[in-house]
Amino acid sequence: MNGTTTAATLAAVREATAVLTGVVERFAETDFTRPSLLPGWTRGHVVTHLARNADALVNLLTWARTGIEHAAYPSRADRDADIADGASRLGQIQREDLIAACDRFMVEATRLGHEDWAARVQHPSGDPIVAARIPQMRLFEVWTHLVDLDADVGFDAVPNGHLDLVLDRALLPHLNRTDGHPLRLTVSLPDGSERSWELAIAPDGGSEVSGPAAAALTWLTGRGKPADLVGPIPDLGPWG
Template sequence: MTGSNTSASTMNGTTTAATLAAVREATAVLTGVVERFAETDFTRPSLLPGWTRGHVVTHLARNADALVNLLTWARTGIEHAAYPSWADRNADIADGASRLGQIQREDLVAACGRFMVEATRLGHEDWAARVQNSSGTPVAAAQIPQMRLFEVWTHLVDLDFEVGFDAVPTGHLDLLLDRALLPHRSRTDGHPLRLTVSLPDGSQRSWELAIAQDADSEVSGSAAAALTWLTGRGRPASLSGPLPDLGAWG
């Protein structure tokens, strides 16, 4: 069943329409940043080891297309893998990063546009369809907008161009935190840890997690600091206690 009734589907209490609106906002920030790149900026190092900013920009474009494949799968019921293979994915990113900056910029804008167009084609029942993410894990299609939002903001930070997690709008933070916490909330073993996050509106959220490494039993701090740590982008001093290295996310 297809259509445009995205607002009826929810993920973690947030409507799909609201999450897609957040994706549009984040994408506007992303394309605005990349629009300001000089040609030499594309070849400068990103915060990801071994990747230039061009690698990150190209990855964000190909990720959008990969998620279009999953949206198409959900809408049609015909399997469309996110990527043909990991080797193809990596080769596409390496090749794309070698292009002229303007071509990379136009590619990113076009891919982001394709994602939004395909997302608006799904109806309520389509969002409940099960597909497989790039790791082969079954997920509900309703998770795809949140997946894209997380990719955009996390790799915006990786571009190392004036945008950090402290730039994330308050309305996006819950979605990003829920996504970043997935590996630790789904663990069935490990060391228990309670994470308490302070949001910009003065409210707090807490989670009981399990992590691979032994550490202090409680960590607290701002949402931006928590996202930096949870995504493996650093261990901010503003978070309480010595923090284990969680490894990079995405």
């Protein structure tokens, strides 16, 4: 995680959560039923997903702290049903649910000791991860779905101190791909620095893509191909 400490990542989660709850607290009742940027999902679906994701990560944090297995979700079907059911509730209930779930995540995270963060748990995908990855996972979820709420918050709102963590998480599904030709991605950060990666995701050889961090995040998360990205840009499926 670029040397970022768990405490620093949790501080970033707290900051991002404050932005999220501030946006949702301004929603009128009818705002929850408006379309989000995710096909087939209203804003209520996104808000409920963020609440249930927080609870899923609480399960993993509890697993790390106690050593007793707590799966993130009982099943994918249960997860999807919870989101669909939750999105049908009154907006005020969805808002209170989100705030409570975010609070539960932060409370449980503060209960973990140094050794707990090294414990291995199981990601919902089935892959093993160390618990220290969980705060970064939550940070990515909060910022990505804040954008999906279509409430005038884009990836350009991600603070400089959060960008490396969010970029690293967005890149994760693409780092070990071998199904394409090499593509060099160069991202410009707001402080004037750059980061670059070699990704085997190009349909043709000799590709290079470059642009600002916000545009790169939009593309890497499958949310479109911004005009300020330069180069032959492959299609990437949505995730997160």
